[in-house]
Amino acid sequence: MFTIEHEFDATVITLIDEGDAPLQEDITINSFAECVTLEQLDPRTDRVQKITLSPEQLRDLAAALDLPEGVYQLREVPGPE
Numbered sequence: 001m002f003t004i005e006h007e008f009d010a011t012v013i014t015l016i017d018e019g020d021a022p023l024q025e026d027i028t029i030n031s032f033a034e035c036v037t038l039e040q041l042d043p044r045t046d047r048v049q050k051i052t053l054s055p056e057q058l059r060d061l062a063a064a065l066d067l068p069e070g071v072y073q074l075r076e077v078p079g080p081e
Contacts, residue, residue: 009033 001016013029025041036058038051053061063074 001018003014003016005012005014009032011031013031015027015029017023017026025043028039030037030039035055036053038053039048041047042049060072060074063072
C-alpha cells in the first residue's frame, strides 16, 4: 500500500509494508526538483535514516530494476531538431 501527497515544494510518497511478518517500517520518499530523499525509521536506534539521490541516480536505479547483471551507463540519444 502507498500514499501520494503533493506538498508545496515536493511530492511525498509513503510506502507501507503489507507483506508477511516481520513487517518493515514505512518508507517516505520526498521528490524535490533537485533531488529525491528516502527516509525510514530505524527501530533499533529510534532515528530516521535518510538517503539522498540525484535525479540521475534515480533514473539509473529505475533502469537497473529491469536489467540483468552487468555494468551500464545510460546516455541520452539526441532527438530530432
